[in-house]
Amino acid sequence: MVGSLEFCTGKLGSRLILVLGHTKCGAIAGATQTFQAGGEKAPGSALEGLLQGLSVVAKEASEELGPGALQEELAAHATKVNVFSSMNFLLKYSEPIRELVRKGDLDIQGGIYHLETGRVEFLGRSPQQAELLAAEGTLPPSMALGTVRTTSDGPMAPQAALKLLKVGNERFVVGAPKAGKVHSSMRETLATGQAPHTALVGCADSRVPLETVFDALPGDLFVLRNAGNTCTHAEGSVLGSLEFCTGPLKTRLIFVLGHTSCGAIKGATSAFLSGQKKKAPQALDALLQGLGSVVSDAQKELGKKATEEQVAAHAVKLNVFHTMNFMLKYSEPIRQKVRSGELEIQGGVYDLQTGRVEFLGASPSQAKLVAAEGAVAPSLKSKMQGA
Template identity: 50%
Template sequence: MFCSCLGEQADHQHEQLVYTSKLGVRTTVDEPLSASQAIEVLQAGNRRFVQCDVKAGGLGPDMRRALASHGQRPVATVIGCADSRCPVEQLFDARPGDIFVLRNAGNTCTHAEGSMVGSVEYSVLNLETKMILVLGHTGCGAIMGATKQFMERSAQESTDQSTEASESEQPPQPGSCKSRSTLLGLLDALVPVAEQACVELGGGSTEEIAAHAVKVNVWRTINFLLSYSLIIREKVASGEVGLQGAIYDMSSGAVEFLGKSPKQAQLLNYDGHVVPSMGGPVRQVS
């Protein structure tokens, strides 16, 4: 149980300074929060969540009508995992209208997912959010599945190198891009994350590599956003928008804020303008 009240009064006073909303909920009548204010609001909300002191509550009729009539002005945009144990609004003690949330398995853009990137662009252009947070979490099933695939492949390669020459003649293996399962294709695309985590750790158990791969995957998603969105890249470069990573610990409830990607400065000079999957002509299914 985490119920410490240390510094609680000061926290609440600071939250009131940056989180005041004119209609009781965040709408377009409110000014956008800066990137630094937004991250402070998220941090304070998570502290309340960990301390069992949530304040968000529900929405009464007046608040619902305000959101419907005046539109949304979220504090931040969060890309999170679809895992049902990681509800983004609750772990930041937020209510409807507070956070623009995007979720998929593994909080990832491994398949050049244009809808995720386009939705983030919408939030910063139309909703004027100034903070984009990519949120991974401990015990991620997608990352663990990808790590197991990586470990199995590594073991097979080390025990039977002679099969390498004939692999192209073999039927598709589970998890390959040729597999009929979309889920296995998703895990296959995450295998490089596990491989990089293994390299950075210098080896380790499946559990150790998967735990580190969660952070590697957060950076990978952030780097993809910077690489393939001119809109996001320009706004981050100008200082108007912040782009950071974080990891939610499912056991403690605490969010570890990681800050900027180590490759941010390098990627701000990248020249990608369109997500690869969105670069060609639109294909309609007949």
């Protein structure tokens, strides 16, 4: 919900959020009954969890009305309290929304729709808005960091792992990381084995500390880094390590992360556009020439009028997909797992200036590559022929 509102008010430019409750709300009535019944047993279903969560609103309504309030009166007042509670949640936990409201670019208002008349009672802003804007923003409990992962933890579903990356990056962006402290007990636990939820292929750039970017604890990420976040040799450490991570370690998400202003991509762009095609005498030259196909694709998509800077920026994104495609094309174990739905490969681009990761999703070529027959990587052909 909050993420969707941040998209609407940020990317789409909407300048009003209206939180609308309604009379005779079933959820509020149920929460009121739960509150009056008392008890704090663990919820047995998602519905029970929802009602227990809303019972806080019923409690506040009860305190405002005082003892002796009838259940119907309590539920009616709780409806209004819940509208303000939702508004306050946005102001307390969303830094982008807080900033827009603070600057006057966004307004948050509330109202109650009356089922009997069809009229909306407009409540205005939250009485606590000024106080919440003046206070330091925090992150919601749902974004709190858990304990370290070990072999006692089962494999995590790809989408669950992806969500951890997203909320971890959000903590990093708003300056509220949770993974700073590692205690001796955590290290002792980790010594028993590893069960990373994500295999992360990133650039070696010192400005992109991968665990920090995703506010991850030791044991969360299986990290592989090199200049340009590439995967150019089938027998090399990157692809072989990924097959180990997604095989014996049972990790179900591979995430490839590029970043803005990537030096390797800039170098490859400069070499390609200048027409440099000399034989590579050094490993660095070989790396840059290996990225030439990505730069070529970027130039074709943008057109010949694109500047070198524009080509390099677009090549960063294409290079993420190129690395993902390499895995799908040349690793049979990885391709099989993706085909069966056991594994997902996703990509993203880290913005050096904002700290935010743009999540790109799966490669546009994934379906085609998964359906095709696997190929032998060029780096392996010569070895096979010479054997």
